Amino acid sequence: MFDIDKLRESAIKDRVPIMQESGILYCKEFIKEKKIKSILEIGTAVGYWSICMASIDNGIQITTIEYDEDRYKQAINNVKLSNKEAQINCIHLDAKDYVPNQMFDLIFLDGPKAQHKNYFNQFISYLNPNGYIIVDNMSFHGHVENRENLSHRRGLQKMVNKIAKFQDWIINHPDYVTMEQDIADGVLVIWRKYPEVIRYDMITKGE
Numbered sequence: 001m002f003d004i005d006k007l008r009e010s011a012i013k014d015r016v017p018i019m020q021e022s023g024i025l026y027c028k029e030f031i032k033e034k035k036i037k038s039i040l041e042i043g044t045a046v047g048y049w050s051i052c053m054a055s056i057d058n059g060i061q062i063t064t065i066e067y068d069e070d071r072y073k074q075a076i077n078n079v080k081l082s083n084k085e086a087q088i089n090c091i092h093l094d095a096k097d098y099v100p101n102q103m104f105d106l107i108f109l110d111g112p113k114a115q116h117k118n119y120f121n122q123f124i125s126y127l128n129p130n131g132y133i134i135v136d137n138m139s140f141h142g143h144v145e146n147r148e149n150l151s152h153r154r155g156l157q158k159m160v161n162k163i164a165k166f167q168d169w170i171i172n173h174p175d176y177v178t179m180e181q182d183i184a185d186g187v188l189v190i191w192r193k194y195p196e197v198i199r200y201d202m203i204t205k206g207e
């Protein structure tokens, strides 16, 4: 019998980075409230969050991308054990090479933390006009707020600077609204300020 709590425990024991519980609770409520039905997740890991999301409602469909082969195989196995194969499509690929063939209500960016801006730009045209993008780890264990103290850890500082740059860019972007949640490791929710413009574009292009 599949047990999601056991999967969580084993992921933590194996040091697989998965969403923190407060982030999970917040995002589950968000998905319910906004009646999200189609989700793209960048960064599957072992499938923990995908299975959580699929368990919210049988009508939710998830496409999730993971480039690490071992984690992808574990995710496939966990999805099978959880009996969620009809809802979760795991893809073994570097997210930068993924070209969706559908639109999504929610895009969840939880892959490489230095790539948020690239992935945002790569996938925004696959977000439904009234859809949402959620980005996890915006605080990156508190390092984003305290990044000037990281001069002795150049690699980490570079990555944290990129998160901060993305945050600054998106918060000040004229086309998007952002809502920062001071929960888990920092959750940022993004949506379009002018969804009607996108809807009009789609209608006139016959999409």
Ligand SMILES: C[S@@+](CC[C@H](N)C(=O)[O-])C[C@H]1O[C@@H](n2cnc3c(N)ncnc32)[C@H](O)[C@@H]1O
Residues within 6 Å of the ligand: 017, 018, 019, 041, 042, 043, 044, 045, 046, 047, 048, 049, 050, 065, 066, 067, 068, 071, 093, 094, 095, 096, 110, 111, 112
């Ligand atoms: C934070 S974990 C994802 C956790 C998962 N969303 C959860 O909460 O259960 C990030 C994952 O992104 C994967 N990843 C990193 N770079 C990637 C890339 N370029 N394309 C696809 N996946 C990538 C890592 O291998 C890792 O498993």
